[in-house]
Amino acid sequence: MxxxxxxxxxxxxxxxxxxxxxxxxxxxxxxxxxxxxxxxxxxxxxxxxxxxxxxxxxxxxxxxxxxxxxxxxxxxxxxxxxxxxxxxxxxxxxxxxxxxxxxxxxxxxxxxxxxxxxxxxxxxxxxxxxLPVEEKTYKIEFIGDSITSGEGAIGAKAEEDWIPMWFSSIHNYTFMTAEALNAEYRVISQSGWGVLTSWDNNPKGNIPNVYEQVCGLLAGERTEALGAGDHHDFSSWQPDVVVVNLGSNDGGAFQSPEWKDPDTGKVYKQRMNEDGTYHEEDLAAFEKAVERFLFKLRKNNPAAHLVWAYGMLGFPMMPAIYRAVDAYTKETGDRKVSIIQLPDTTEETIGARTHPGELSHRRTAEVLAEYVQGMLG
CATH class of the missing domain: 2.60.120.260 (Galactose-binding domain-like)
Structure with a gap:
């Protein structure tokens, strides 16, 4: 050209x-x-x-x-x-x-x-x-699902199509939090995925399994040739803070139909009890997955503050997340791990595809930036 x-x-x-x-x-x-x-x-x-x-x-x-x-x-x-x-x-x-x-x-x-x-x-x-680009004060990594991917953060409330147009990385709490803290940031996120399973009970839809690759959730020859499946070099970029916003889809799996593996025929389902409570065994599996992920995060980010941030689309899994983080801290003595409940999305702050809108992302960014700033001093 x-x-x-x-x-x-x-x-x-x-x-x-x-x-x-x-x-x-x-x-x-x-x-x-x-x-x-x-x-x-x-x-x-x-x-x-x-x-x-x-x-x-x-x-x-x-x-x-x-x-x-x-x-x-x-x-x-x-x-x-x-x-x-x-x-x-x-x-x-x-x-x-x-x-x-x-x-x-x-x-x-x-x-x-x-x-x-x-x-x-x-x-x-x-x-x-x-000319040279100025370095930022901090580095933050955000890990999450559709909320962190900014699904529905742009577009009218009436929009229901699942298309790239309704995703935004800018009208997004990740961008806003990083801006408020003068931080360089990275995002690892996927709509529908969780810590243990995706929203539809598929155990392959979990972020921890792909965390150590450059972009391990991309399959196919083309993306493989581009290096998506390569091991990520963690020493090349060490965050000061890792924010994990996962759990919404794990909660959704309890409400969704079972998932059958087309290759093995094995059926997966997070079960509810008749009284509407979570099946103890399945909830324990979720908690174990949270705990295992914290071990993996700490192994790869030895000096980072680990923050589990959750609640933008309700917080039914919060007690389980607290138990899991507590179990991890008791076992390791790791004091740089904490939990923050994020502001729930309201009728006023909802966006497209019944996901958090820009107002919801902004509210979360204000709360999260203040929390992280306090932690980093």
Missing amino acids: SVQSSNGRIQTVSLSELSYLKVHGRTTGELAPLTLFWTGSAIELNVQGSELWVEVESQYDMYEPWISVLINGVPVSRQMLTAGRYGVCVFRGMNADVVKNVRIVKDVQAMSGDPGCSLQIHAVKSDGTF
Whole structure:
């Protein structure tokens, strides 16, 4: 793509040639091209120039990627990326002498239901120069389900279609909490998934099983070739805080029909007692899963504060989460583990697809940022 700017020729620079580039989100470290796997993954640049383009490559069978563009911390555009490799104009006609902080953010979660879905960035094109990006004060990792993926955080309350359009990584408590704390952040999340099982009782839909891979919930030859199944190098990025917002789908599994494994014929079901209480054995299995995940998190993030944050769509699993965290702390003596109940979503704060809307995310971010700030001093 050849573009003439008002100030001269646009230069194409591949990401691997950029002196100053900040990559957000878990990746393989490969820059030629860079694959953005998770929601909230991004490239960040400081550009002194009048015009900037980014060369993207988008592929999918069902669920197209979306991106948001932020200039100087403010979202200025959001768009669907149709299939193909092409240039997207980020800005043009701006004051060439002024430095712009630019973030191009993947707005949609890694799609476990679409093995053909990928978003890659090959190069940037500009008439300006690139300058160093300032480091943030803290690092936070968020782990969760559809709430953390920002499902329904954008769009009218009436929307019911399960499509990428209604996902947002920006109208999202993860982004808002990180902004409030001046933190760099990463997100590991998947709609419908839990600690032990997904909302429909499928035991394969659990985040702990894929936590140690770059993006282990993506199957299929294409994503495998991109390195999604590679072991994640935890030493490359150590968070100060890990926030786990899981449990909503585990709770939902008790209310959902059984799931039958098509390969083995084995049936899975989190059971309710006749009096409406949770089956003791099944609740204990959930608690054990929470405990095991805390061990895994601590092994990989030895110095981080571990915060279990839960409650944006009700909090029926809270007593079980308390018991599990208590059991873990008693066994390990680990004092850097805590629990926070998040503000429940109301009729006023609900968004699309009966999920938390932007107001709900904002309320949660205020509560969570204050809590985390107090912890970090």
